[in-house]
Amino acid sequence: MRTVCIQLSLVRAKMFGHNVAMSELILRPMTDSEYEVFRVSQIAGFAAANVESGNWSAEEALERSKKAQAELLPLGLNTPRMLWSQCIRIKYRRTQPL
Numbered sequence: 001m002r003t004v005c006i007q008l009s010l011v012r013a014k015m016f017g018h019n020v021a022m023s024e025l026i027l028r029p030m031t032d033s034e035y036e037v038f039r040v041s042q043i044a045g046f047a048a049a050n051v052e053s054g055n056w057s058a059e060e061a062l063e064r065s066k067k068a069q070a071e072l073l074p075l076g077l078n079t080p081r082m083l084w085s086q087c088i089r090i091k092y093r094r095t096q097p098l
Contacts, residue, residue, distance in 0.1 A: 030084035035077040038084075043069055 030038070047065035050056040056064055073079045 024090050026088045026090055027085055028088070030077065030086050032077060034086060035084055039069065039076065 043062070043065045046068065047056070047061035050065070051058050051061045073082065077084055
């Protein structure tokens with residue numbers, strides 16, 4: 001999969017009283033290590049949300065969350081019909097205050 005660059009040099013947003021120019025974003029495939037960080041955080045977050053809402057007990061939550069993710073994403077990063085990507089802002093500059 002090739003890297004996609006999106007030029008946004010003309011885009012301006014008002015932020016904290018300044019014009020902000022965002023000149024380039026890169027959208028690229030997620031790496032195995034990035035997916036692993038995402039996977040672990042999603043398992044923990046899903047477990048915590050279900051405990052907080054009263055759906056699961058704290059003792060069972062982590063295992064149930066792992067099971068749910070394994071069923072929904074059986075091949076992880078390689079699960080068919082899933083697009084895992086990272087969007088990275090590589091240039092950011094502030095212009096003069098308004």
